[in-house]
Amino acid sequence: MTQAEHERHFNDKIAKEIKIEPNDWMPDEYRQTLIRQISQHAHSEVVGMLPEGNWITRAPNLRRKAVLLAKVQDEAGHGLYLYSATETLGADREQTIDDLHTGKAKYSSIFNYPALTWADIGAIGWLVDGAAIMNQVALCRTSYGPYARAMVKICKEESFHQRQGYESLMKLCNGTPQQKAMAQDALNRFWWPALMMFGPNDAESTHSEQSIAWKIKRFTNDELRQSFVDATVPQAEILGLTIPDENLKWNEERGHYDFSEINWDEFWQVVKGNGPCNKERLAARIKAKEEGLWVREAANAFAKKRAMKKSA
Ligand SMILES: [Fe+2]
Ligand SMILES: [Fe+2]
Numbered sequence: 270m271t272q273a274e275h276e277r278h279f280n281d282k283i284a285k286e287i288k289i290e291p292n293d294w295m296p297d298e299y300r301q302t303l304i305r306q307i308s309q310h311a312h313s314e315v316v317g318m319l320p321e322g323n324w325i326t327r328a329p330n331l332r333r334k335a336v337l338l339a340k341v342q343d344e345a346g347h348g349l350y351l352y353s354a355t356e357t358l359g360a361d362r363e364q365t366i367d368d369l370h371t372g373k374a375k376y377s378s379i380f381n382y383p384a385l386t387w388a389d390i391g392a393i394g395w396l397v398d399g400a401a402i403m404n405q406v407a408l409c410r411t412s413y414g415p416y417a418r419a420m421v422k423i424c425k426e427e428s429f430h431q432r433q434g435y436e437s438l439m440k441l442c443n444g445t446p447q448q449k450a451m452a453q454d455a456l457n458r459f460w461w462p463a464l465m466m467f468g469p470n471d472a473e474s475t476h477s478e479q480s481i482a483w484k485i486k487r488f489t490n491d492e493l494r495q496s497f498v499d500a501t502v503p504q505a506e507i508l509g510l511t512i513p514d515e516n517l518k519w520n521e522e523r524g525h526y527d528f529s530e531i532n533w534d535e536f537w538q539v540v541k542g543n544g545p546c547n548k549e550r551l552a553a554r555i556k557a558k559e560e561g562l563w564v565r566e567a568a569n570a571f572a573k574k575r576a577m578k579k580s581a
Contacts, residue, residue, distance in 0.1 A: 270294075283484055288414035291357040299483055302476065303413050304358050305374075306485065308365045311351035312376035316369075316550050318344045320384040321393060329387060336433050337390065343426045350419045357415045370555050372542065379462050381544030388441055388448075392455035394434015396463040396501070402427045403497045404467070412484040435504065442508045449509070456505065457513045464528075465536045467494040473533075498526050 270278070275294040282289060289295055318341050325341065328334035352362050368374035379397055384390060405427060409420040441452040468474060468490040480486040488496075498517075505512050516529040538544065 283412055286484075288417060289412055290414045298479070299485075300358050302480060302483070302485060303416065304355050304360045304365075306480075307351050307358075307416055308355045308360065308368070309375055309377075311348045311355065311365070312369045312374055313380065314344045314348035314351060316376045316380045316554065317397075318348075319550055319553055320380060320382070320546075321390060324384060324387065324390050327387070328390075333437065340394070340430050340433060343430065347423050347426070350423065351416075354413075354415045354419055358413075366558065370551065370558065372551070375540065377466055378536065378539040378544065379466050380550060381539050381546045382458070382462050383546050385458075386451055386455060388438065388451040388455035389459065391434045391437035391441060391452065392459040394430050394432075395438055395504070396434075396456075396459050397466070398427050398430035398434060399501060400463050400466045400497050402431055403493050403500070407487040407493065410484075410487055435508075438508055438510075442510065452508065453510050456510050460513050461531060461535075462539075464494055464498070464531055465539075467491070467497065469533070469536070495525050498528055502526055 276296065279289070279293070279295060279299075282293075289299075321337060321344075322341050325334060325337055328337050352365065355365055356362055365374070369376065379400075384393060402424060405420050405424050409417055409424060411417045411420070438452050438455075441448040471477060471489045471491045474490050477486065477489055481489065502512060502517065514529050516527060518527050519525075520527045539547070542548075
């Protein structure tokens, strides 16, 4: 097939909602966009384990500890699926991880904020996993087959993550005044970073338009952010918590909540590496890779030995 025929065939599939599979022809830019997006997503899952992992030993009881442990393990699984998905596009996993460690690749800005209190763990589940679900449910219909299929299982686990966070906050909000104040404080600190998770406004978003045309993205950043706000406000009301935005108001005409402009300066600062925990998060990942070297070496040596035995 000529290049033009390949392209026509590819565009035809996109138009007909037929998934693109690893061995199919695809435009180079489509492949690179997916590698960037999926590896960024994988890094977010793995770095996202750090703020919560820090609380496993300090969970207030056995049930909470078991739930949090299961949640953090799920995130490791999500990372592994997604690194595998980048490999189906021809990416080298080690290179992908090195790109994270050298700062070339990004991960979600939210994980550069610290989890200071136990209530933050609830707020992360409710808001951060809640925002992730909004994004990821849409990605179940993304045009690249392996990514779309990975999202189906991941979304089921994410909904457990969101609910465990919400349930934990519900307990605090029905507890002592101090516990409720702790929950409010966590919401105050995590609300705006959670809204930033959807990325820059559509007008500023460099990759959006092409990604929508290729059906990698199904909704724009602003559409997803609005859906998140609309879904989350009633949940805050049930908890009896106040969202820290004095301009938050139901707009009858639009059928959506209006809300204040995000502090984009803070967003870009965190993206550029100047958030409260950027250095700490990267240092933790680099240390994990260095300290795990002997495991990888042992596994490789064992695999080699087995292969030798087999060929003998
Ligand atoms: Fe996840
Ligand atoms: Fe999650």
